[in-house]
Amino acid sequence: MPDTTRRRPLGHLVRRILPLAGLTLLVSACSLVQIDNPQNAWDPRGPIAERLDGLFWMVFWIAVGVFVVVQGAILFAVVKFRDRPGRAMPKQVHGNAKLEITWTLIPALILAAVAVPTVRGVFDLTRCDSGALKVNITGHQWWFEYDYPDYGITTANVMVIPVDTPVCASMTSEDVIHSFWVPALNGKRYLIPGQTTVLPLEASEPGEYWAQCGEFCGLSHALMRARVVALPPEEFDAWVADQQTYPAEPEPGTPAFEGLQIFQQRGCAACHGVNYGPDSEFTNLIAPEAFNGPDLTKFATRDVFAGAYLPRDGETRKEALAAWLANPPDVKPGSFMPNLGLTQEEIDKLIEWLETLK
Ligand code: CUA
Numbered sequence: 001m002p003d004t005t006r007r008r009p010l011g012h013l014v015r016r017i018l019p020l021a022g023l024t025l026l027v028s029a030c031s032l033v034q035i036d037n038p039q040n041a042w043d044p045r046g047p048i049a050e051r052l053d054g055l056f057w058m059v060f061w062i063a064v065g066v067f068v069v070v071q072g073a074i075l076f077a078v079v080k081f082r083d084r085p086g087r088a089m090p091k092q093v094h095g096n097a098k099l100e101i102t103w104t105l106i107p108a109l110i111l112a113a114v115a116v117p118t119v120r121g122v123f124d125l126t127r128c129d130s131g132a133l134k135v136n137i138t139g140h141q142w143w144f145e146y147d148y149p150d151y152g153i154t155t156a157n158v159m160v161i162p163v164d165t166p167v168c169a170s171m172t173s174e175d176v177i178h179s180f181w182v183p184a185l186n187g188k189r190y191l192i193p194g195q196t197t198v199l200p201l202e203a204s205e206p207g208e209y210w211a212q213c214g215e216f217c218g219l220s221h222a223l224m225r226a227r228v229v230a231l232p233p234e235e236f237d238a239w240v241a242d243q244q245t246y247p248a249e250p251e252p253g254t255p256a257f258e259g260l261q262i263f264q265q266r267g268c269a270a271c272h273g274v275n276y277g278p279d280s281e282f283t284n285l286i287a288p289e290a291f292n293g294p295d296l297t298k299f300a301t302r303d304v305f306a307g308a309y310l311p312r313d314g315e316t317r318k319e320a321l322a323a324w325l326a327n328p329p330d331v332k333p334g335s336f337m338p339n340l341g342l343t344q345e346e347i348d349k350l351i352e353w354l355e356t357l358k
Contacts, residue, residue, distance in 0.1 A: 046201070135161070139172070139180070141176065159226060172193065172195060212226070223333075226307070259349035273285065297357060318351055
């Protein structure tokens with residue numbers, strides 16, 4: 001017969017320690033929510049996100065109250081009515097109509113009180129003001145495209161908005177379902193092929209806010225990021241004016257000019273558009289609508305590329321571009337930009353040319 005007397009204390013110990021270890025893990029995970037974490041959902045930077053945050057804390061503190069009252073009542077009952085030698089069975093309250101009605105009514109009232117601001121918020125936070133700045137957002141595997149219909153601007157990865165101004169994003173997707181999430185400015189909302197969803201955004205202070213695709217959309221979903229840059233109104237106007245200009249054509253004979261030729265010869269222009277303006281001999285560089293990668297016209301004015309995943313920490317844009325152009329799917333799994341087998345010389349010239357796109 002196995003000797004169970006020696007094993008029992010160990011199992012007992014493990015059963016005691018496991019929940020504690022789990023709790024420690026949970027609490028330590030909370031410490032990862034740093035103040036400067038760019039995707040911290042508890043750091044609202046605009047009126048819409050502040051309202052969401054207020055809703056969260058309201059529900060949280062109601063839940064804390066419920067927890068304290070319920071756990072307090074349980075603890076009180078456990079201690080006061082615990083079994084002791086010589087003590088009679090406490091009075092049983094099973095089937096007490098008054099108690100049953102009370103503890104059904106109170107939670108129902110609490111839920112109703114939570115539901116009113118929640119439901120109102122759900123509708124308000126997905127509705128745009130009629131005077132809001134319009135931005136169309138299109139989801140692609142794995143990057144976001146922005147176009148500003150009132151300004152004739154198309155850009156990618158970095159969405160620029162004026163501070164203290166309501167912005168209305170009309171969103172759709174080219175391929176699968178994505179979700180646009182800027183934790184500092186609003187909650188998530190789906191981008192659905194064939195449908196238009198609406199997401200109001202507003203930043204109350206200038207800054208760069210991180211965004212993330214919030215719906216699993218394939219291999220590089222986790223690397224489908226974006227930036228929302230909020231600028232003071234006059235800087236935003238300057239950005240608009242700059243984006244409406246065309247980049248300067250590279251001089252023949254320069255490495256940048258050769259980079260442009262490589263762009264045309266190696267098939268890059270089949271997916272990427274570059275607009276040198278109506279008077280340029282390069283106007284044919286505007287990509288067909290059929291299969292579009294990000295528009296590169298103002299590429300060098302954007303701090304990030306490849307779905308705002310590059311450059312990574314400690315990497316310059318040139319280093320990131322060199323690695324990216326050498327083998328895109330290696331840097332970003334599943335990337336539809338193929339490995340074109342470019343030589344180092346071709347890559348260097350392409351980078352020279354890309355840096356002129358501003
Ligand atoms: Cu797009 Cu996940």
